[in-house]
Amino acid sequence: MTEPFYADDVKLEPYWWEAAPRPEPAPAAVPQRIDVAIVGSGYTGLSAALTLARAGRSVIILESGDLGDGASSRNGGGFGPTIKIPFASLSDKVGLDRAKALFLEAHKAQDYQAALIEDEGIACHFEKVGRFTGAIKPKDYEDMAADIAVQRRHLGIEAEMVPRSEQHREVGTDHYHGGRLLHFGGVLHPVLFHQGLLDLALEAGAAVAARNKVTAIAREGAGFKVVSELGTVTAGNVIVATNGYTGKLTPWLRRRIIPIQSQIITTEPMAPQVMDRLIPNRRMLGDTCKLHHYYRPSPDGARLIFGGRAGATEIDDPRASGTHLYYRMTALFPELAGVRITHVWTGYTGYTFDTLPHLGEQDGVHYAGGYCGSGTAMAVYLGHKIALRVLGSPEAACVFDTGRFPTRPLYFGTPWFLPPILMYYGWRDRLRL
Numbered sequence: 001m002t003e004p005f006y007a008d009d010v011k012l013e014p015y016w017w018e019a020a021p022r023p024e025p026a027p028a029a030v031p032q033r034i035d036v037a038i039v040g041s042g043y044t045g046l047s048a049a050l051t052l053a054r055a056g057r058s059v060i061i062l063e064s065g066d067l068g069d070g071a072s073s074r075n076g077g078g079f080g081p082t083i084k085i086p087f088a089s090l091s092d093k094v095g096l097d098r099a100k101a102l103f104l105e106a107h108k109a110q111d112y113q114a115a116l117i118e119d120e121g122i123a124c125h126f127e128k129v130g131r132f133t134g135a136i137k138p139k140d141y142e143d144m145a146a147d148i149a150v151q152r153r154h155l156g157i158e159a160e161m162v163p164r165s166e167q168h169r170e171v172g173t174d175h176y177h178g179g180r181l182l183h184f185g186g187v188l189h190p191v192l193f194h195q196g197l198l199d200l201a202l203e204a205g206a207a208v209a210a211r212n213k214v215t216a217i218a219r220e221g222a223g224f225k226v227v228s229e230l231g232t233v234t235a236g237n238v239i240v241a242t243n244g245y246t247g248k249l250t251p252w253l254r255r256r257i258i259p260i261q262s263q264i265i266t267t268e269p270m271a272p273q274v275m276d277r278l279i280p281n282r283r284m285l286g287d288t289c290k291l292h293h294y295y296r297p298s299p300d301g302a303r304l305i306f307g308g309r310a311g312a313t314e315i316d317d318p319r320a321s322g323t324h325l326y327y328r329m330t331a332l333f334p335e336l337a338g339v340r341i342t343h344v345w346t347g348y349t350g351y352t353f354d355t356l357p358h359l360g361e362q363d364g365v366h367y368a369g370g371y372c373g374s375g376t377a378m379a380v381y382l383g384h385k386i387a388l389r390v391l392g393s394p395e396a397a398c399v400f401d402t403g404r405f406p407t408r409p410l411y412f413g414t415p416w417f418l419p420p421i422l423m424y425y426g427w428r429d430r431l432r433l
């Protein structure tokens, strides 16, 4: 480690794992028969397991890594009713009524997550502190102002614009041209949340088998034969909840989910006065960069957790991506020059070609995913919805269940087209075009 800003004992794994180390998987046997087999132990898989187990179904979650090894233990912990496309643009594309339905259901996703955390008493530093997005150029400020005016009219959201002259009440930088403040959404501790969901699913009777990659899913009679490293189970139904980690197991889904890396660094603890200046209201923050950044204080308020897409290509060495992020963080907050980085890590988000999440069924296999980097609430909600779909419940209806999940010719799961696009976006961000 040559860069002086890395702490001597910098950890190349999520800061979150300190509060909730990944559980050592107990020796697990894969049963011969099960009602539902779920592939993937992130928020989607756990939420689906919880709903199914509480409805009396026998369930097993099969996970190739440690439990929650994917994005669900690696994310920034921001939550909200986030759909990546601005409401006005989505409305132009799909019509006002459909755009309203999509956004309103995204709000339901946030409400579902909040009710689950509050009703079940999941201790995960869940704070409804809102979200501020800094505009990197004046036009972004105007566009966000226009968008929230339309959203206020059609969705009744609570939001306001903060002009550049007042932005220090939200963020200690002069980098932005003002920003948008949403009075909803907020922050949580992603791994304590994952742990809480896991505990609920286990209490409800779900079984788990970690470090156990699923290698094949094949039709067998009215059900499926699910082959995994620890054994083969005959399942009445299968849910695939692999999102940004979707692989060759499910070629159809792999052609529809685009894995995109995102990286995060965490600073050493800082004096409270520093955070008072940087993020006075302790919110989730982001910006309008095409390769956007997201950041927040740690739950104890002492550290800055700063994430984003470090470069145009995937970077295998977290230290290299951490270096890019460090320079972006200190460009935003020059007073952090010299602060040491204690943790740096990466994870995969799952994007889609229409920038919307999806759930549904293909060849009898159920799936939910494609949260486009905003899944802490949506994954929990769509996990619940896909479980209701398996149960045949009338409450399974969901606007993200469209029956149409777009792909592109020549896309088979390796996003070869991303580097030039991301390089172009990075260039535009630097020039603020």
Ligand SMILES: Cc1cc2nc3c(=O)[nH]c(=O)nc-3n(C[C@H](O)[C@H](O)[C@H](O)COP(=O)(O)OP(=O)(O)OC[C@H]3O[C@@H](n4cnc5c(N)ncnc54)[C@H](O)[C@@H]3O)c2cc1C
Binding pocket: 039, 040, 041, 042, 043, 044, 045, 062, 063, 064, 065, 067, 068, 069, 070, 071, 072, 073, 074, 075, 076, 077, 078, 079, 080, 212, 213, 214, 215, 241, 242, 243, 244, 245, 246, 247, 249, 261, 262, 263, 264, 294, 307, 346, 347, 348, 349, 350, 368, 369, 371, 372, 373, 374, 375, 376, 377, 379
């Ligand atoms: C760095 C980063 C920052 C993020 N920040 C935010 C944020 O601040 N706010 C927000 O809302 N969202 C954020 N996200 C997105 C959010 O974390 C995800 O949308 C969400 O966690 C997806 O949950 P999931 O259960 O669908 O998938 P995951 O949690 O990724 O789980 C998928 C699991 O499937 C397993 N798997 C794959 N193939 C197999 C197989 N063959 N057999 C067995 N298991 C398999 C994987 O090992 C993995 O554990 C971020 C993501 C990343 C990577």
